[in-house]
Amino acid sequence: MDVVLNNKENSNERKERIYYFDNCKFILILLVVLAHAISPLKSKYDFLYNIWYIINMFHMPALIFISGYFSKKYIEKCNQKIDIQKPFTYFLLYAACQISVSLFEIFVLKQDIKISFHAARSSLWFLQGLMIYYIVLPYVVRINKKLVIIFSFVFGILIGYDEASGTFLNIMRGFVHFPFFIIGYYLNSNFFALLRKNRIRIPLIITSILFIILICNIKILPERIIVCSYNYYNLKNMELPIYLAWLYRIGFYIFAIIFGLTLMSLIPTQKNIFSILGTRTLQVYILHRFLYLAELEYNWEQYFDSPKRAILLMGIAVILTIILSQKIFSYPFTFIQKIKINKLLKKEEENA
Numbered sequence: 001m002d003v004v005l006n007n008k009e010n011s012n013e014r015k016e017r018i019y020y021f022d023n024c025k026f027i028l029i030l031l032v033v034l035a036h037a038i039s040p041l042k043s044k045y046d047f048l049y050n051i052w053y054i055i056n057m058f059h060m061p062a063l064i065f066i067s068g069y070f071s072k073k074y075i076e077k078c079n080q081k082i083d084i085q086k087p088f089t090y091f092l093l094y095a096a097c098q099i100s101v102s103l104f105e106i107f108v109l110k111q112d113i114k115i116s117f118h119a120a121r122s123s124l125w126f127l128q129g130l131m132i133y134y135i136v137l138p139y140v141v142r143i144n145k146k147l148v149i150i151f152s153f154v155f156g157i158l159i160g161y162d163e164a165s166g167t168f169l170n171i172m173r174g175f176v177h178f179p180f181f182i183i184g185y186y187l188n189s190n191f192f193a194l195l196r197k198n199r200i201r202i203p204l205i206i207t208s209i210l211f212i213i214l215i216c217n218i219k220i221l222p223e224r225i226i227v228c229s230y231n232y233y234n235l236k237n238m239e240l241p242i243y244l245a246w247l248y249r250i251g252f253y254i255f256a257i258i259f260g261l262t263l264m265s266l267i268p269t270q271k272n273i274f275s276i277l278g279t280r281t282l283q284v285y286i287l288h289r290f291l292y293l294a295e296l297e298y299n300w301e302q303y304f305d306s307p308k309r310a311i312l313l314m315g316i317a318v319i320l321t322i323i324l325s326q327k328i329f330s331y332p333f334t335f336i337q338k339i340k341i342n343k344l345l346k347k348e349e350e351n352a
Contacts, residue, residue: 020192020269022278024066027267029281030321031059036292037317040301041310048310050216056226057252058259060126061180063281065260067130068184074134075141075185082138088341090131096336097124097286104290109297122289125170125229132174133181145186152179157249160232176228176249180256192264201265208262211255221251228252277325283333284324291320 035055042049074086101121105111113121120128140148156176165171194200214220222237224230225248232238232245240247295301304313 019271019275020267021066021069022275023267023269023272024264024278025063025281026274026278026321026325027263028059028063028066029278029284029325030318031055032063032285033288033321033324034314034317035059036288037295037313037320038310039292040296040299041304041313045307045310047307050212053219053223053226054212054215054259058256058263060228061177061256062260062263063126064129064177065180065184068133068181069187071134071137071181071185075138078138082135085341086134087131089337089339090127090134092336092339093282093333094120094124094127094131096332097127101289101293105293109293111297120170122293123285125173126285128170129174129177133178137182137185140182141185148182149179149186152182153253156253157246160245160249163231163233165231170229172231173228176252179253180260195261195265196269201262204258204262204265207258211258221248221255225249225252226255274322277322280325280327280330283329284321286333287324287329288320 035052038048038052042052074083077083078086095117098117098121099115101124102113102115105113105121106115152175156179159165159172159175162172165175195204219237222235224235232242232248235245235248238245238248301313304310
């Protein structure tokens with residue numbers, strides 16, 4: 001973690017690094033869509049359940065890890081003070097998406113729900129979490145980084161005993177995933193180059209294969225541990241006594257780190273046909289939720305009532321990810337991100 005960036009990197013190395021992260025983000029958002037697509041069917045087919053279980057172990061930790069890596073520019077820009085524009089942008093994105101999803105559920109899906117800004121709808125906790133991360137990051141980086149990393153893991157483990165941290169601002173998920181964000185912030189490009197060396201990559205692959213074999217035979221962690229939205233008192237199928245439930249969270253961290261690093265060690269660094277799609281993962285993350293909610297409401301999984309059709313559904317998820325990654329769907333998100341709070345405040349001052 002103490003490796004220093006090389007300021008003499010040539011342009012080819014910069015392009016390689018950019019393409020690498022674009023490739024990472026596309027693969028991860030594809031896994032997000034895939035996991036949601038097969039979720040309604042996971043109880044019918046063991047192979048789908050295993051795929052869903054393993055993907056949920058690491059896909060969001062890895063996305064948050066990459067977000068933390070790119071937060072360096074934010075700290076450099078704001079000089080360890082809050083640059084209100086970044087959290088403001090995530091707040092606008094969260095508010096717009098929260099309202100849109102809620103209205104979709106009420107008027108299209110005819111569901112009886114209440115519009116709430118503190119209880120994120122349909123996985124929008126990710127935007128909520130990023131908004132909070134960018135607010136606290138300028139203060140956190142002033143502390144010794146080893147203490148920050150250790151404390152973030154300890155707090156992520158212990159918060160499971162807080163019975164009130166489940167829904168309000170998704171504090172549970174936010175704190176459980178914060179270690180990945182802060183570690184991403186402290187790492188640099190040399191770390192990812194190191195991951196691709198065989199002396200690191202091969203042990204990671206072997207360990208992941210062993211973990212997968214173990215998971216396919218024994219579900220070590222309760223399902224609610226890997227989705228990170230339940231406290232320890234609300235876990236189901238828990239074999240450990242409550243005072244040892246924190247061991248489940250440690251297990252989650254171990255699996256998430258090993259699987260995430262293994263995937264990143266295998267991601268190609270060169271430009272691919274899907275590299276450009278990796279620059280538009282936010283729109284996929286938001287837009288696919290509408291289809292996922294409709295799938296749950298209208299029971300679309302009933303049309304995939306055999307293993308072969310279930311595999312077809314996985315193929316549809318891949319196609320859907322590619323479609324939603326097209327530029328035409330990016331305009332609403334680009335418009336929101338172009339709204340500058342300084343201009344709004346300036347106009348307010350002028351009116352005053």
